[in-house]
Amino acid sequence: MQYNSLGESNLKVSEICLGTMTFGQQNTIEEAHQQLDYALDRGINFIDAAEMYPVPPRAETHGVTETYIGEWLKYQQRDKVIVATKVIGAGRRFKWVREGVNKVDRNSVQQAIDDSLKRLQTDYVDLYQIHWPDRYVPQFGQTIFDPKQERETVPIAEQLEVFADLIKAGKIRYLGLSNETPWGITTFSYLAQQLGLPKVVSIQNAYNLLNRVFDSALAEASYRENVGLLAYSPLAFGFLSGKYLQGDPGTTRITLFEQFGQRYLKPRVKEAVAAYAEVAKRHNLSPTALALAFVRSRWFVSSTIIGATTLDQLRENIDSIKVDLTPDILKDIEEVYTQYPNPAP
Template sequence: MRYNQLGESDLNVSEICLGTMTYGRQNSIEEAHQQLEYAIAHGVNFIDAAEMYPVPPSEKTYGLTETYIGEWLKHQQRDKVIVATKIAGPGRGFKWLRGGADAIERDNIKQAVDDSLKRLQTDYIDLYQIHWPDRYVPRFGQTIFDPTQAKPSVPIVEQLEAFADVIQAGKIRYLGLSNETPWGVTQFSNAAKQLGLPKVISIQNAYNLLNRVFDGALAEAVYYENIGLLAYSPLAFGFLTGKYLNGKPENTRITLFENFGQRYLKPKVTEAVAAYVELAKRHQLSPTQLALAFVRSRWFVTSTIIGATTLEQLQENLESVNLVLSKEILAELDAINTQHPNPAP
């Protein structure tokens, strides 16, 4: 397991980050703790959560993921574990989330941080992320910006000023973005530099063999701003394992939850997945490990966020760190991407 510096911080995070979005929905607290113990024992020092987890989000399960992690974290040596979580933004209609008060503004930030600290049973959060922008942006599989959807939002400077107070209070150490755009990255970075406010050190966006949108303008933005990508959905909701090529297996997120993972149900996905799986088999590789090794190979990826519902899946995912793809295989992956460009952006 390698450890990489995250942006301009003193956080050295494992190249694999344990995602926890199933804790409280598909995984019990006992299963969650088994996963956490296994991951830590195998070199993972980085855990990612969110106040709205588990997903799909609901009033009944809201905050359970952080609660499960907190019951485990209180028994750990705190400075050996890097904990990341997120504040939910507006636009999803969660009336049960702080009474519907979901703008990324001072009072909501303070309450969200305090609530997460209580559930996580810790005094500080290492990386606190804005789960999605306060302003309107296309997200979660949407690709077209519609100016008629633009709405008033909390100015980025005001957001940074509020986070500065929470950092000053010692409740969070660093700030990150998620589901952000190139424009957003540069706006946050420029405001921080000009006004002496906290600089964002990371961005958490989807990135995998079916969705390489980050390769373009976002890669340019993070290069110049020295921001690390925490790549989520590296297996494209499990599609890149090949398990959906012959129907829908039972007890997966796609089969359990209606209208979930819509970006991976688009017309060209199956064709592309079949090509990647065939390549893996030809080289006697696991499709899962091929997909994860590809994400790890990208220069802008600081850590790859994996999620699993079983220990067997977690074991296979973690073993991917032993696979380094050759130039020949990387060239073959690029060739498939040329034939099937970004079928699930």
């Protein structure tokens, strides 16, 4: 397992991060703790959660993921585990979270971090992320910016001031973004520098063989501002494992939850997945290993966030670190990408 510096922080995160969005919905607390123990034993020191997990978000399960992690974390050597979680942003109203007041303002953020710390049974979070922007932006499969959807928003400078106070209070160590845009990265970074406030160190966005939007303007912003990518959905909700190509894939998030993962149900996704599966077969790799090794190989990726519902899946995902893609494999991947560019942005 390799460990990478995360932006301008002093965090050294494992190249694989354990995502936990299934804890409390598809995984019991016993299964969650088995995954955490196994990941830690394999060298993973980085765990990613969110106040709204598990998904899909429901009032009945709100915060359960953090609670499961907290019941495990209290028995760990705290400084050996890097814990990340997220505060939800405005735009998607969850009435059961702070009575639907989900702005990234002082009152909401302070309550959110206090609630998360209580559930996680820890005094601090290593990386606290804004789950999605407070302002309007296209997100979760949307690709077109519509000025008519503009809404009142908390100024970014004010958001930074809140997080600065949380850092001073010792409740969080570093700030990260999620589901952000190039404008967001550069504006957060510029204002932090101008106002002497904490700089964001990471961005958590979707990135996989079916969605390489990050390759362009986001990659430039990431490079110039030294903001590392925490790549989520590297298997595209499991589609890149190839399990949806033939027959019944079994019990999955897509089959369990209607309207979930719509971006991966778009035209040409199946064709692209089949083409990447053929590349994997040609080079004696599993589709899963090919997809995860590709994400891990990108220069802007600080850590690849994996998620699993079984230990066998988790083992296969972590074992992908043994795979290094050769120039021939990368060439074949690019040929498929040229034919099927970003079918699931």
